[in-house]
Amino acid sequence: MSDQVALCVDIGSTYTKAAAVDLATGALLGSADHPTTIDTDVMVGFAAVRDELAVGEPLVLACSSAGGGxxxxxxxxxxxxxxxxxxxxxxxxxxxxxxxxxxxxxxxxxxxxxxxxxxxxxxxxxxxxxxxxxxxxxxxxxxxxxxxxxxxxxxxxxxxxxxxxxxxxxxxxxxxxxxxxxxxxxxxxxxxxxxxxxxxxxxxxxxxxxSVDPDFAGxxxxxxxxxxxxxxxxxxxxxxxxxxxxxxxxxxxxxxxxxDVGGATTDVYCVxxxxxxxxxxxxxxxxxxxxxxxxxxDLGLRWSAHALLAAAADERLLADPERQSLSAWVEARQEVSAP
The missing domain is CATH 3.40.50.280 (Cobalamin-binding domain)
Structure with missing residues (x-):
């Protein structure tokens, strides 16, 4: 392993994801995720993924869409x-x-x-x-x-x-x-x-x-x-x-x-x-x-799942058994996600 490692972190509204990368070789050393601790302090979730990857003192490259982006x-x-x-x-x-x-x-x-x-x-x-x-x-x-x-x-x-x-x-x-x-x-x-x-x-x-941690903004x-x-x-x-x-x-x-199909939105990037x-x-x-x-x-797999299912039905992309099965799954997910 190179002495220089980057910890790439995405602090999202639902999950905090991290990947450790060897900067000398570009090799992926590992990845981890943890539910974003948005109700307490997002740095708790960040610490969890950092500790799981255990890469010492890496260069941290973080982005965030938590709190509505x-x-x-x-x-x-x-x-x-x-x-x-x-x-x-x-x-x-x-x-x-x-x-x-x-x-x-x-x-x-x-x-x-x-x-x-x-x-x-x-x-x-x-x-x-x-x-x-x-x-x-x-x-x-x-x-x-x-x-x-x-x-x-x-x-x-x-x-x-x-x-x-x-x-x-x-x-x-x-x-x-x-x-x-x-x-x-x-x-x-x-x-x-x-x-x-x-x-x-x-x-x-x-x-x-x-976060109350002054290091978060930096x-x-x-x-x-x-x-x-x-x-x-x-x-x-x-x-x-x-x-x-x-x-x-x-x-x-x-x-x-x-x-990029997310929990609440679907983003399309084009170059x-x-x-x-x-x-x-x-x-x-x-x-x-x-x-x-x-x-x-309004198209996502978690918070916007109802809208995604309705759009798929409107476009006739689903057979009736698929629609019924997915409807039940969406209802179950909504119950789990409800506060």
Missing amino acids: LRLAVVGYEREISAEAGRRAALSAGARVVHVSAGRLDRAGTAALRSAAPDVLLLVGGTDGGESSVLLHNAAALASAQLGVPIVVAGNVVVRQEVCDILEAQGATVVPTENVLPDIGELDPEPARAAIRSVFLDHVIGGKNL LVRAVTPDAVLDGVSVLAEQLRSGPSGIAAGTRPGGSVVVV LSPDAEQTSLRREAVGVPTHRRTVEG
């Missing part, structure tokens, strides 16, 4: 353009998009935002040098609402400083970044993704009351879906770069799709090859990101 609301200009660009950028950052608002915020709109209880707001609107009045109006509305959550500003860069000044004058925590939609058909999610990740680590994860490096998308990107690059044959029959340069990217350019007003994630928020 990263809840994010998008405030934009046009629902199908800037607001949609913001939504796509948020999904690529691993956020759970709990609300999307388009147009000028009014009292009802700010009430809906407050009700959605986001951890972070993503404020977008206008292409660079384009329409700016809605973005400025929404900045003033959010400043007055004082929702008490960090705001990532990723709209028209011409008025970015003015937007930040409006928000900061009312005490808001503001993180400015590049426009998610600098031009029609040109989606640029990476700067916003980096800003959202920074806000999650600096302002959100420590405030979810998941332990977590990413929200789980963001880390998974990075992993899929690495896989895609490896498949393109060498003939060594990671997977038999894999075509170098091909796109990669990964489906396009350069050829596939070219075929998709400018087919949409928003554009298509080469690295993206989508979420089926």
